[in-house]
Amino acid sequence: MRIRSPSLPELHAFAAAARHDSFSKAAQELCVTQGAISRAIARLEEHLGITLFTRQGRRSALTDAGRNYLEAIAPAIQSIEAATVRVQAQRGSAHLRLSVTPTLFSHWLIPRLPDFRQRHPDITLSFAPYQRDDALDASDIDAWLRGGDGHWPQHIAADYVVGRELVPICRPADLQGPQAICGPQDLLTRPLLFHTHYPDNWVLWFKAVGCPHAPLHASADFERVALLVQAVIAGLGVAVVQRCLVEDDLAAGRIAIALDRPVQSNRGYHLCYAASKSDFRALASFRQWLLEQGRDTPATT
Known part of the structure; x- marks a missing residue:
C-alpha cells in the first residue's frame, strides 16, 4: 500500500x-x-x-x-x-511527564534532580514543552510546576513548593564604603531594575518594610530573572527577586542580599496535577520529594 x-x-x-x-x-x-x-x-x-x-x-x-x-x-x-x-508508563520503570516553568527549571529544579534520581532510580522523568497559557488539561502531562497565587482550575490539585520570598539584590561592592546600602531609603537612591511581568515587586517590598516613597520608575526592565541578575552584576542597579532563583549567584558571591529584610508575596511556584492522579505512585513520590526540597530551600541569608 x-x-x-x-x-x-x-x-x-x-x-x-x-x-x-x-x-x-x-x-x-x-x-x-x-x-x-x-x-x-x-x-x-x-x-x-x-x-x-x-x-x-x-x-x-x-x-x-x-x-x-x-x-x-x-x-x-x-x-x-x-x-x-x-x-512508556508500562515499562519496568515508572514514567512521569512534567511541564516546568523555565526559570524555576534552570535555576532551582535541575540542580536538585540528581538527588531525585539517586532516591528514585526506578522513576523516569520526561519534560514537556512549556506553554505560558497552558490550561493544565493535557492528557499526556502528569503534573505542572507553575507560578501563581494559588488559584487554579477546579479539577486541579496544587501544593505550594517555593518562591514566595522576595529579596533585594545588589553587587557585593554596594555593601561597602561610604555609599554602602544600609537601609531601605538607600535603595531608593539607586537605579531600580524591574521584572517586566511583575513590575509591582518593588512597591510590595517597600510597603512591607515600611518605607514610604514617591512613585517608582524603572531604570530598566527585564523579562527574565537571569537578565536581571546580569544587570545587577554589571552595575546597572538593584533588583528585587524571588530568593530561590538566585541561590547559585549568592553562593558564588556574584551578587549579595542588599538588606536582610525578606518579604512574602502571594505568588510562588506550585506543583499542579489532576486531582484524579493523586494516587499515581510516581507522582506521589515526586510530590513528596519536591515538597521536601521546598522546605529545605534556604529562607534567609
Whole structure:
C-alpha cells in the first residue's frame, strides 16, 4: 500500500509553528533550528500541494487551507503522543511527564534532580514543552510546576513548593564604603531594575518594610530573572527577586542580599496535577520529594 501521509517530524514542525504563529518559537519548542522548521514545512507544503502559512510581519499565520489541515490532523498527533506515554508508563520503570516553568527549571529544579534520581532510580522523568497559557488539561502531562497565587482550575490539585520570598539584590561592592546600602531609603537612591511581568515587586517590598516613597520608575526592565541578575552584576542597579532563583549567584558571591529584610508575596511556584492522579505512585513520590526540597530551600541569608 502506498503511504500518502507525511513524516511525523514534518507534522510536529507544522503543528508547533501553528501553535506559536512563529517558526522561531516552534524551533525553540522542538529544540531544532529555525531553518529545520522552515525546511520541514516547505516539504510538507510540497507534499500536500497547498500553502500552509503566510507571512504577516514577524508572524507566520495559517492560511485557511493550513487551518483546515491542522484541525484534521491535531487529534491524531495527540493520540500518538498519548499512546507513546502510555506504553512508556508500562515499562519496568515508572514514567512521569512534567511541564516546568523555565526559570524555576534552570535555576532551582535541575540542580536538585540528581538527588531525585539517586532516591528514585526506578522513576523516569520526561519534560514537556512549556506553554505560558497552558490550561493544565493535557492528557499526556502528569503534573505542572507553575507560578501563581494559588488559584487554579477546579479539577486541579496544587501544593505550594517555593518562591514566595522576595529579596533585594545588589553587587557585593554596594555593601561597602561610604555609599554602602544600609537601609531601605538607600535603595531608593539607586537605579531600580524591574521584572517586566511583575513590575509591582518593588512597591510590595517597600510597603512591607515600611518605607514610604514617591512613585517608582524603572531604570530598566527585564523579562527574565537571569537578565536581571546580569544587570545587577554589571552595575546597572538593584533588583528585587524571588530568593530561590538566585541561590547559585549568592553562593558564588556574584551578587549579595542588599538588606536582610525578606518579604512574602502571594505568588510562588506550585506543583499542579489532576486531582484524579493523586494516587499515581510516581507522582506521589515526586510530590513528596519536591515538597521536601521546598522546605529545605534556604529562607534567609
